[in-house]
Amino acid sequence: MAKDFLQIEGLGRDELERLLADAARNLPIAEQKVARKESLAGRVVANMFFEDSTRTRCSFETAVHRLGGEVFNLTESGSSTRKGETLVDTALNVEAMGVSAIVVRTSVSGGAALVARRVRCPVINAGDGRHEHPTQGLLDLLTLREALGKLEGRVIAIVGDIANSRVARSAIHGLVTFDARVRLVGPPTLVGESFRRITNRHDLVTIHHDLDAILDDLDAIMMLRIQTERAAGGAVAGDYREMYGLTPARAARLPGHAIVLHPGPVNRGVEIDDTVADDLPRSRILRQVTQGVAARMAVLERVLAEAGTTGSLAA
Numbered sequence: 001m002a003k004d005f006l007q008i009e010g011l012g013r014d015e016l017e018r019l020l021a022d023a024a025r026n027l028p029i030a031e032q033k034v035a036r037k038e039s040l041a042g043r044v045v046a047n048m049f050f051e052d053s054t055r056t057r058c059s060f061e062t063a064v065h066r067l068g069g070e071v072f073n074l075t076e077s078g079s080s081t082r083k084g085e086t087l088v089d090t091a092l093n094v095e096a097m098g099v100s101a102i103v104v105r106t107s108v109s110g111g112a113a114l115v116a117r118r119v120r121c122p123v124i125n126a127g128d129g130r131h132e133h134p135t136q137g138l139l140d141l142l143t144l145r146e147a148l149g150k151l152e153g154r155v156i157a158i159v160g161d162i163a164n165s166r167v168a169r170s171a172i173h174g175l176v177t178f179d180a181r182v183r184l185v186g187p188p189t190l191v192g193e194s195f196r197r198i199t200n201r202h203d204l205v206t207i208h209h210d211l212d213a214i215l216d217d218l219d220a221i222m223m224l225r226i227q228t229e230r231a232a233g234g235a236v237a238g239d240y241r242e243m244y245g246l247t248p249a250r251a252a253r254l255p256g257h258a259i260v261l262h263p264g265p266v267n268r269g270v271e272i273d274d275t276v277a278d279d280l281p282r283s284r285i286l287r288q289v290t291q292g293v294a295a296r297m298a299v300l301e302r303v304l305a306e307a308g309t310t311g312s313l314a315a
């Protein structure tokens with residue numbers, strides 16, 4: 001594995017399998033069934049979150065704690081970014097404090113890679129603009145495999161603002177690596193034909209604008225939020241819920257075994273209705289969050305092992 005963890009695109013199946021297996025081993029710790037580890041003892045991780053976050057930031061924090069390390073958070077408000085300091089300069093300063101890894105969230109697509117090129121410590125991408133959200137990709141794969149077993153030949157729909165979704169990009173790359181079939185669904189303004197060619201597995205990805213036409217044979221459906229902060233709101237005409245919302249009537253048409261995913265934050269009554277979001281065990285939305293802690297533990301351990309900085313400081 002490379003120094004950093006920046007994207008799912010380009011990761012081989014073996015590498016993904018290793019990370020998923022590591023995450024599965026960490027899951028009992030994330031679930032608090034087993035005591036925490038000490039693999040990050042004496043290490044400090046910096047969370048640099050320059051875009052809003054609830055799940056990702058807190059689960060990286062939790063993951064560091066569960067590995068016996070320490071973590072501090074830097075957000076845009078309250079940091080010198082507001083005084084004109086660049087992302088890279090901030091990261092270089094944070095590194096100079098002696099952190100072992102930097103977790104970056106930024107609205108700039110490619111921003112995590114920019115930081116990674118300049119600092120020596122490992123950088124983990126926690127979502128960069130429209131580009132990728134690779135730890136989300138891992139937790140989605142973990143949740144899907146837990147429910148469905150092998151992903152080969154499985155049919156997964158991703159519904160909503162594909163154009164602006166880093167979650168979708170990471171999921172698509174991960175899913176085709178395991179030979180799953182991906183249906184991208186949404187209004188033509190947000191799901192253009194070009195998304196078929198987002199990976200080199202054109203055979204596995206199809207584009208759809210009619211959600212009602214594709215519900216019957218799905219193994220899973222991932223609902224996405226319209227990324228209004230990326231100016232996507234205006235691109236959606238009419239009543240979104242009516243055309244693309246996962247209503248109880250639509251959920252009733254899914255096969256019995258099909259599961260529902262959503263990366264959060266959920267806009268209830270828009271892309272998904274209350275009763276569907278809360279319909280356990282079909283809805284795996286909170287399970288995704290737990291799997292996210294295990295996934296982030298695995299990635300933190302992996303990048304620090306590559307950098308030779310796990311274990312005790314004296315080692």
Ligand code: NCD
Pocket residue numbers: 055056127133136166167224225263264265
């Ligand atoms: C997503 C994100 O920030 O990319 N949330 C998350 O990390 N779980 C999705 C979103 O904001 O809609």
